[in-house]
Amino acid sequence: MLAIYRREMGAFFTSGAAYVFLTVFWLVSGIFFFNGVIAAGTTDTSVMFNSMFIIVMFLIPILTMKLLSEEKKNKTDQGLLTAPISLWDIVLGKYFAALTLFIIAESIVFIYAFILNYFGNVIWSTLIGNYFAMLFLGAAFIAVGLFISSLTENQMASAVVCLVVLFVIYLSEMLVVNFANGNFAKRVLYKIVTTLAFYSRYTDFTRGVFSLPSIVFFLSTAFLFNFFTVKVLEKRRWS
Amino acid sequence: MIEVRNLTKKYGDKVAVNNISFKVEKGEILGFLGPNGAGKSTTMNMLTGYISSTAGQVLIDGTDILEDPKKAKANIGYLPEIPPLYIDMTVDAYLSFMYDLKKCKLPRKAHIKDVCNLCKIEDVRGRLIKNLSKGYRQRVGLAQALINNPPVLILDEPTVGLDPNQIIEIRTLIKKLGKRHTVILSSHILPEIQAVCDRIIIINRGEVAADGTADEIAKNITNKHKMTLRIEGPTHTADDKKLIAGAIRNLAGVKYVRADMEREKGIYDYDVETDGKTDVRRAINKLCNEKGWNILMLQLSDLTLEDIFLKITMDEGFDRNEISGRKSKPKISIKAGENGKLRAEQEADEPETFGEDMTDEDTAAEEEAVSEEETAGEAETADGEESAAENEESNGGEE
Structure with missing residues (x-):
């Protein structure tokens, strides 16, 4: 696992994907930081974190698009699958590489906190809470992206499908918002969507609610999709 | 292992x-x-x-x-x-x-x-x-x-x-x-x-x-025996072809002789097929000695891997309508050979092939392809097997 992790980290930086990811992430989060915190004259970072859902949604596909699709396209998966390692090693190695880069990116908030420190007292509890909330959100989304990457040989297709899926996840709650008082079918749909809600679970954190069920939800999503990815690789071998 | x-x-x-x-x-x-x-x-x-x-x-x-x-x-x-x-x-x-x-x-x-x-x-x-x-x-x-x-x-x-x-x-x-x-x-x-x-x-x-x-x-694939000869005749014209082919055909054990292309000026190649039991090389040498012809080349071509390969891959294809006996038994057991002579000759042949491909493999392969084509081209012998062989050859080449 460590070998794959290291290679993947190296590949992020040699291919330039990491630079694009970090630049855009930091640029846009910087804008959110300025607009939501500095310009608003507050030291509460919640508004910024709330907006950062958008960045996570748009940038995770860039991070995950080539992780497995390119292996298949270049037939380098033959090297991995015939090496004395398990499929979990392969999937988790790649997963944690992407997650590490994500953590590097989102850790920029500590620099923001440092800046805020000069203006007033940073509310550390919300900052730390939100930081972890975003980490868990990213962990779940990266697993989804990795899974989608395993389904195709085409990086672009992988990125676009991943973006669409994350976008649907984001929009789903708004689409069903009127269904709460509708007929049975609508109510069932409403219940399902709100239970699986990534966005409101995330925004709960930005409102200062640190809910354990949501953490468990994000982590189990991450696990589930990594499991699916392993199954996809396994299935490819057996078909 | x-x-x-x-x-x-x-x-x-x-x-x-x-x-x-x-x-x-x-x-x-x-x-x-x-x-x-x-x-x-x-x-x-x-x-x-x-x-x-x-x-x-x-x-x-x-x-x-x-x-x-x-x-x-x-x-x-x-x-x-x-x-x-x-x-x-x-x-x-x-x-x-x-x-x-x-x-x-x-x-x-x-x-x-x-x-x-x-x-x-x-x-x-x-x-x-x-x-x-x-x-x-x-x-x-x-x-x-x-x-x-x-x-x-x-x-x-x-x-x-x-x-x-x-x-x-x-x-x-x-x-x-x-x-x-x-x-x-x-x-x-x-x-x-x-x-x-x-x-x-x-x-x-x-x-x-x-x-x-x-x-x-x-040994298991073929019991026929083929060789290619290059003999310099007395006249250095196309008349040699008939003369020499005829003389070789009359030797004991020779089943089939065909004059091939003019490889050097006035000198022709001959494809000789024997019954596989008789070694006719000495007889041919003697014959040429007597007539005053010169053998410029003698190559046993029966046991090259190419032939075996073509034979096997083709036979499988022909199996369905031609060689039904083999279909039921596609695997050839290793120890089934009985002809000791064949084996000895193959061993003598091997270093030659080895050396040839070491120096100039591509040319060798080309020559092979050319001769294969010609063989197919000549109406005398161009049966289905030969043209199929040619196809195989060109398939291999494309890849």
Whole structure:
């Protein structure tokens, strides 16, 4: 696992994907930081974190698009699958590489906190809470992206499908918002969507609610999709 | 070392590999031979655990590749048809990655250096793989397979894309490796298999069509005896053809003679086929002595691997309507040969083929193709078999 992790980290930086990811992430989060915190004259970072859902949604596909699709396209998966390692090693190695880069990116908030420190007292509890909330959100989304990457040989297709899926996840709650008082079918749909809600679970954190069920939800999503990815690789071998 | 039992792979309804069984002993170099789409790569992918089998078993050093993949795979070094190279890494970084991936315990620097030396890639170690030529990439692929000194090496067409010098180098390397490792090698280049391998398995339509050494297979496939002669006649004109062909035809044991193209000015080649029991070379020599003709070349052409290969792969195709006897028994047992003479002659023939392909393989292959065409072109002999042979030849060439 460590070998794959290291290679993947190296590949992020040699291919330039990491630079694009970090630049855009930091640029846009910087804008959110300025607009939501500095310009608003507050030291509460919640508004910024709330907006950062958008960045996570748009940038995770860039991070995950080539992780497995390119292996298949270049037939380098033959090297991995015939090496004395398990499929979990392969999937988790790649997963944690992407997650590490994500953590590097989102850790920029500590620099923001440092800046805020000069203006007033940073509310550390919300900052730390939100930081972890975003980490868990990213962990779940990266697993989804990795899974989608395993389904195709085409990086672009992988990125676009991943973006669409994350976008649907984001929009789903708004689409069903009127269904709460509708007929049975609508109510069932409403219940399902709100239970699986990534966005409101995330925004709960930005409102200062640190809910354990949501953490468990994000982590189990991450696990589930990594499991699916392993199954996809396994299935490819057996078909 | 490697044991394959009733290995079968189906893709939907299509049977890619059908009930293959064989064993490879330690230190043996096994050649996998077969036309395109015969199931060579599929078999190799199953041996290395890249894909699973529909039925059957692969045992690497006694370990089932599907039951304990980690243990079994640790014993294998695999060079797939397309080397699994990450083109944005340097050779060094890549080999180091493979070293980690294979959980190699040997001293890192020294081991990677050894492998680089062995594959002659020391001078490109710092370069990005994407900037390397095909030949170098192939060698890096081979180096990757050699990391961790696996007892079993599986090489899928290792010499593809290399220049003749490199091909010779890689062959020598494989031969060298064969002393310490068990090697399975696939190729559709026949002289290569002949030059390198101790044993050959010919695969056709997903089945083992023949298994044994080149001689053993040859003996079982054909009991006819063919040779090509180049004889300088008295007149240096086309009249020689008739005269000489007629004289040879009258020798005891000669079944068939055909005058071939004019290879040198006024000198013709003759294809001679005997009954396989009589050795007519001395008789021909004597005949030429008496008549004052000069034999400029005598080449036994009956037992080249090409012929065997074509014969086997074609026969399978003809099976359905022609040779029904073989259909039920596609596998030729190794020990079934009875003609001692044939074997002795083949042994004498082998170094010649070896030398030929060492120096100028491409030209040799071309010549072969040309003569094959001509054979087919001549109405005298162009039966279905010959033209099918020609097709095979050109198929091989295209790839």
